[in-house]
Amino acid sequence: MMFNILISDPLSEEGIQPLRNAENMNIVIDTELTPEELAVKITDFDALLVRSQTQVTRELISKASNLKIIGRAGVGVDNIDLDAATEHGIIVVNAPNGNTNSAAEHTMAMIMSLSRKIPQAFNSLKNKRWDRKKYVGVELKNKTLGIIGLGRIGAEVAYRAKGQRMNITAYDPFLTEEKADKMGIGYGTVEDVLQVADFITIHTPLLKETRHLLNEDAFKLMKDGVQIVNCARGGIIDEEALYHAITSKKVAGAALDVFEEEPFMDNKLLELPEVIATPHLGASTIEAQEMVAIDVCHDVISLLTGETVKNPVNLPSVPGEILNKIEPYFNLAEKLGDFLIHLTDEVIEEVNIYYSGDLYDVEVAPLTRNTVKGLLKRHLGNHVNDVNALFLAEKRGITIQENKTPKARGFTNLIKVEVKTKSESRSVSGTLLNGLGPRIVKVDHYSVDFTPKGHVVVIHHKDQPGVIGKMGSLLSQHNINIATMQVDRSDVGGDAIMMLTVDKHMEKDELEALKSVEEIYDVMVVDL
Numbered sequence: 001m002m003f004n005i006l007i008s009d010p011l012s013e014e015g016i017q018p019l020r021n022a023e024n025m026n027i028v029i030d031t032e033l034t035p036e037e038l039a040v041k042i043t044d045f046d047a048l049l050v051r052s053q054t055q056v057t058r059e060l061i062s063k064a065s066n067l068k069i070i071g072r073a074g075v076g077v078d079n080i081d082l083d084a085a086t087e088h089g090i091i092v093v094n095a096p097n098g099n100t101n102s103a104a105e106h107t108m109a110m111i112m113s114l115s116r117k118i119p120q121a122f123n124s125l126k127n128k129r130w131d132r133k134k135y136v137g138v139e140l141k142n143k144t145l146g147i148i149g150l151g152r153i154g155a156e157v158a159y160r161a162k163g164q165r166m167n168i169t170a171y172d173p174f175l176t177e178e179k180a181d182k183m184g185i186g187y188g189t190v191e192d193v194l195q196v197a198d199f200i201t202i203h204t205p206l207l208k209e210t211r212h213l214l215n216e217d218a219f220k221l222m223k224d225g226v227q228i229v230n231c232a233r234g235g236i237i238d239e240e241a242l243y244h245a246i247t248s249k250k251v252a253g254a255a256l257d258v259f260e261e262e263p264f265m266d267n268k269l270l271e272l273p274e275v276i277a278t279p280h281l282g283a284s285t286i287e288a289q290e291m292v293a294i295d296v297c298h299d300v301i302s303l304l305t306g307e308t309v310k311n312p313v314n315l316p317s318v319p320g321e322i323l324n325k326i327e328p329y330f331n332l333a334e335k336l337g338d339f340l341i342h343l344t345d346e347v348i349e350e351v352n353i354y355y356s357g358d359l360y361d362v363e364v365a366p367l368t369r370n371t372v373k374g375l376l377k378r379h380l381g382n383h384v385n386d387v388n389a390l391f392l393a394e395k396r397g398i399t400i401q402e403n404k405t406p407k408a409r410g411f412t413n414l415i416k417v418e419v420k421t422k423s424e425s426r427s428v429s430g431t432l433l434n435g436l437g438p439r440i441v442k443v444d445h446y447s448v449d450f451t452p453k454g455h456v457v458v459i460h461h462k463d464q465p466g467v468i469g470k471m472g473s474l475l476s477q478h479n480i481n482i483a484t485m486q487v488d489r490s491d492v493g494g495d496a497i498m499m500l501t502v503d504k505h506m507e508k509d510e511l512e513a514l515k516s517v518e519e520i521y522d523v524m525v526v527d528l
């Protein structure tokens with residue numbers, strides 16, 4: 001099968017070599033598409049690779065009927081409508097590590113250019129002026145750098161600024177006193193940082209909570225003469241408020257790599273001599289571009305060839321050692337859901353999943369997603385996948401609960417899935433048998449043992465002599481071969497279950513023939 005990959009922003013040619021070397025990948029590079037052209041073209045593609053320029057909107061995603069993955073060669077995914085991607089079952093991956101160093105170095109270059117007015121002095125010299133008085137700067141040594149957002153880039157900036165003998169005070173919702181002590185920096189609230197800093201640099205993502213984090217009120221809290229750096233995202237600073245803070249002399253200077261609107265030809269902040277700027281160049285180094293492109297290409301190849309991706313954004317990522325433990329159960333979990341949904345025709349309200357034995361102390365969220373995927377597939381088709389399974393269940397008002405118990409009732413591992421509807425509760429349990437793969441070992445309260453694969457026939461009947469014989473001859477009349485057979489009952493002469501696996505899909509008339517047997521209550525066929 002050939003996969004079509006569209007690259008709609010400029011990516012490093014060296015970085016996309018893994019894609020070029022992979023089999024069955026048809027790569028189209030077109031970085032000049034208008035949004036309208038892209039919306040038409042996107043239907044042909046299985047994967048879309050972007051940087052920050054392509055706007056992957058809900059509307060675009062709604063046209064992307066074949067799209068399976070969006071790869072962001074970089075960190076920020078604010079140009080991608082993640083909710084829409086999740087709803088459409090499209091996985092979004094990014095490359096969170098490849099450009100950290102470049103962005104941190106660019107931030108330091110901006111701080112130093114700002115403190116010594118290098119761009120302004122250079123411009124003046126280019127205009128044939130030798131002006132030494134106008135471009136007197138300030139030292140960084142012993143000044144306080146306030147860092148808002150101490151993630152990958154913020155932390156790298158902190159280490160580098162310490163090398164400039166600056167004092168650092170940072171705020172990040174995940175920064176603890178111990179971590180700050182270990183790094184040799186101070187920590188406080190956002191307000192603390194704003195009040196003490198001589199330079200403020202931002203390294204958060206653009207989120208609802210960080211939009212206009214630096215606004216009119218924030219500028220009021222700052223020291224007079226503070227200098228501001230933003231190499232994270234436009235929109236975290238309210239540009240209008242910054243403009244007034246600079247013209248009122250509250251802020252002595254600003255270095256901006258990112259803007260509320262990008263790209264732009266006109267931004268009034270650039271008319272101010274106190275402002276220096278670059279056109280979103282934080283990640284623009286040969287090294288970073290190669291690394292981020294390599295990382296997303298590997299994830300695109302992994303997804304399209306059925307492997308696990310490393311940097312999912314709209315799915316929690318699972319560390320390698322945990323994944324190794326639970327991956328063998330993925331198939332069992334999905335089959336349990338797929339089988340169970342056939343046991344009821346009523347609307348499911350609640351799903352309880354019980355993990356026990358070896359699964360007691362591992363992260364089981366990916367297994368839950370697979371189980372729910374299996375449950376929903378019958379009615380929603382292949383549109384359901386790991387990415388949107390929980391979202392689609394939640395949208396239908398289905399409650400999902402995970403439970404864990406250490407003991408697995410005679411098995412080394414056991415997954416029991418129970419669904420509740422308005423009037424009934426049905427369940428199925430399965431285990432992974434060492435060397436033998438997945439087995440279903442219980443259907444409601446009946447003990448069984450079969451591999452969840454192929455054509456399974458579940459027959460509820462009265463426990464009475466001759467039923468099995470009638471069944472066998474009816475199937476042989478229709479030329480249906482029985483591969484395996486199991487019987488269990490609640491009590492002698494009471495309700496019983498017969499589980500068959502047969503060698504072909506059973507047609508409607510064949511099913512009707514089985515149902516016509518007097519002692520049979522119902523027959524159900526599941527093709528797993």
Ligand SMILES: NC(=O)c1ccc[n+]([C@@H]2O[C@H](COP(=O)([O-])OP(=O)(O)OC[C@H]3O[C@@H](n4cnc5c(N)ncnc54)[C@H](O)[C@@H]3O)[C@@H](O)[C@H]2O)c1
Nearest residue numbers: 075076103149150151152153172203204205231232282283
């Ligand atoms: N200019 C560029 O070219 C360029 C290059 C790379 C990254 N970036 C941007 O830099 C930013 C940071 O990237 P990163 O790789 O360090 O990400 P990261 O996820 O490692 O770090 C972000 C940090 O921000 C913190 N945070 C979230 N909300 C916050 C809030 N309200 N206040 C304070 N901290 C908050 C998070 O806890 C996290 O530690 C992103 O916006 C990214 O898009 C820009």
Ligand SMILES: O=C(O)[C@H](O)COP(=O)(O)O
Nearest residue numbers: 051052053074075076283
């Ligand atoms: O979030 C990022 O990774 C940076 O902003 C880089 O964006 P770019 O890939 O458009 O340079």
